[in-house]
Amino acid sequence: MLKLGIIGTHWITDQFIDATVKNGHWQLTSVYSRNLQRARDYGEPKHATEFFDDLDNFFNDGSFDVVYIASPNVLHYQQVRLAIENDKHVIIEKPAFTNPDEFSQIEALLQAHPTVRLIEAARHVHTPLFAAVKDQLNEMNTVQGATFTFMKYSSRYDQVLAGETPNVFSPEFAGGALQDLGVYPIYAAAALFGEPDTVVYFPTMIDTGADGKGGAVLKYPDFEVTLNFGKIANSHMPSEIYGLKDTLVMDNIADMTEATYFDENQKAHKLDAVVPDNSMSPEVDEFTKVLEQPNDLNNLKSYETWFKLSRLVNSLTYSLRESAGIKFPNEQ
Known part of the structure; x- marks a missing residue:
């Protein structure tokens, strides 16, 4: 079971969580919002059990394996850095980053954390x-x-x-x-x-x-x-x-x-x-396979293909x- 943390409490997050529920291999555990009450109001009806309004605490203390980030574009880079530094897998809403310099820095950070997977959510x-x-x-x-x-x-x-x-x-x-x-x-x-x-x-x-x-x-x-x-x-x-x-x-x-x-x-x-x-649902189903068995050769090939495509985009x-x-x- 993949434990999920989320950043971003709006309609696209609703859709992502619904896809994970349909998939059946995910459990929403942790919600971050700048407003703690909003995190509770959003997460409790979806059976989350951990709520944070401090990002460092979210990544340090949250019990999740994968974070789904759907925050404003300019915040992606710093939030992804924190996730990788805490060895959390990342699913980031498009666009992942605003420029190639940010992408290159994250790619270098991933090399220092080889077990972490970073996937851009491009559902179509x-x-x-x-x-x-x-x-x-x-x-x-x-x-x-x-x-x-x-x-x-x-x-x-x-x-x-x-x-x-x-x-x-x-x-x-x-x-x-x-x-x-x-x-x-x-x-x-x-x-x-x-x-x-x-x-x-x-x-x-x-x-x-x-x-x-x-x-x-x-x-x-x-x-x-x-x-x-x-x-x-x-x-x-x-x-x-x-x-x-x-x-x-x-x-x-x-x-x-x-x-x-x-x-x-x-x-x-x-x-x-x-x-x-x-x-x-199709992207969540594909992401699930890669995150549950990241070292499977077919899954590794899929991940590398997605990452190269993300870099090109x-x-x-x-x-x-x-x-x-x-x-x-x-x-x-």
Whole structure:
């Protein structure tokens, strides 16, 4: 049984905990919040038994094996450091870190703690339907590019319009569209096509100093992948991968529930794959195997693949931000 500690008490944590309950190999034991009463209010209905409002005490005294971190982006690096130094496995919500320097420092720390596993939670690339898309892509004779879209209006933008600066739109907290919803299409492109030659990002900046939405182009040797993402508008456009006469269409690159392959005669073939009620369940199931038996050769191979992909996504996200001249205060 994997004992779980959590940092971040909101809806995405609810979804993760629900996936661990469905998996059956996890027990929530420990909850951290800056407010101790909030930690209790959140954790007690979920049968947690330990509550903390001090991070050092959480990591030193908590009885958990794995910590799930879903805090504001700018806090990830320091919290992951504390976890690794205390030999806790880490599942970190995307984006894991804000720049390659942070990633490199954590990678070096992991080498000093070789039994610890660090996994970035990118749920969409672990689903059976994403695997089916990848299999279909490998059968396409020609690839001429792709367009991935994920644009969803954030209720927090109402606060921005009212003159406030919520964390998700604050440069101080490493917020903005690229560092949030943009990570989903970047992950998909990296998982499906690998590392591009060059990248460029064209952001729409908002009053808080963050990017509200934007478009990015990833240039590969023989094609381009265009990414459209944002938090200040809604898009209902599908995502597509272009062959020659054939096309692979996905309803939503981040929350995929349907994918269809149109062959050269434009005949539709719906990809057959299970779509779970909880989109985090497939990643939790895969993470469970790796964390319960970390030295199994297949599990070790999976972990190394995820880690390399996480490193690539971190590098691409930073390069896109750099191309647009977006800097965060903690980096200056």
